Amino acid sequence: MPHDHDHDDPFHHEGMSSSGHPYRPDNDQPLTYWQQMEIAVRELLVEKGITTAAEINAQIVLMDARSPAQGAAVVARAWDDPAFKARLLADGSAAMAELGIDPDGLKLVVVENTAGVHNVVVCTLCSCYPRNLLGLPPDWYKSRAYRSRTVKEPRAVLREFGLEVPEDVRVQVHDSTADMRYLVLPRRPEGTEGWDAEALAGIVTRDCMIGVAIPQLP
Template sequence: MPHDHHDHDHFHHEGMSPSGHPYRADNDEPLSYWQTMEIAVRELLIEKGHTTPAEIAAQIEAMDARSPANGAAVVARAWVDPAFKQRLLEDASAASREMGFDIGALHLIAVENSDDVHNVIVCTLCSCYPRNLLGLPPDWYKTRAYRSRTVKEPRKVLEEFGVSLPDSTQIRVHDSTADMRYIVLPARPEGTDGMSEQELAQLVTRDSMIGTGLPRTP
């Protein structure tokens, strides 16, 4: 089993949250050693003047505001605006900031899918992810299975995500080993000619920007 154990069915929350994820036991869970440490570290840092409750709350709010919708807006813009797409492929950080997204010091590279090329992103050494644009990574991105196998058998891994690529498509795996973070610019689906930028953004899934999925089709 993967290390991320979150089987808390014996607590109060069951079913799915509005965002479609299982609930994670939170405040009603018996206090763990690590939670005790989190509270203690946080309070010591506040007492000693290294941070404030307001600063921590603001940071959580900023992180919560980052979601795959940000990346989807960037992709949709690139689909409708060739000049923007060019700027995105040249400097994805600058292009994201141009759209108003606060991505901090993130060094972002966009890699483009086409009929002949499919890109997929992994971090074999830890769990590097374009969090300042897409939000926090999904659990599976951090698992041993994804980190180990994507660089050796990407086609099998993609099939486990339901993505089958023709043999003629070249796969480019990107291992985020250092200071860059990556986002896949998926190919614009067929049959979307009349769609607005906002409608197109609805087709862009998180996984299509990691490379483990394809955009929805209308």
């Protein structure tokens, strides 16, 4: 198999894939069977006129442009605009479209953290994720450990992420599906009164919107 764990590899990255395989950042690594398949499939699709190289590249550019900054902008707006927040909680897809972010036909449900409730998002069946707002999911979100344990012992999982939820705060776990994605609306921290949208968005990390962290003041 192509998965030789070569720790002398000068291009070895810290990051591991969900199944624990080292990431190969460069194109000069040995071709794997599955890469060979990707190239073959892509070429056949182009030859048959099903797609084009330009379409594929445009899709990748679009993907690269998606990042947690989009989700953070949505959160910052909700913090600053109660009417928008109400619309966001009522219909997440419509509200994100208002800000020019394509909901891509998916139903977005926004869940709000309050003084009494902390929300966290998982996909136990696969790895559904609000990629329009957060980009591609991190490896741990797709891991067996996160998928299995989050619905069973969320407080222990959050503790592993360094988040201790007080006992008097209820933890609500949301299990995503292929057609419905969740985004956590974190609580706006005290001490951010008068901040502009950019400053507010700056403290909203990806992990805050998955629910494994809460915004921290710099």
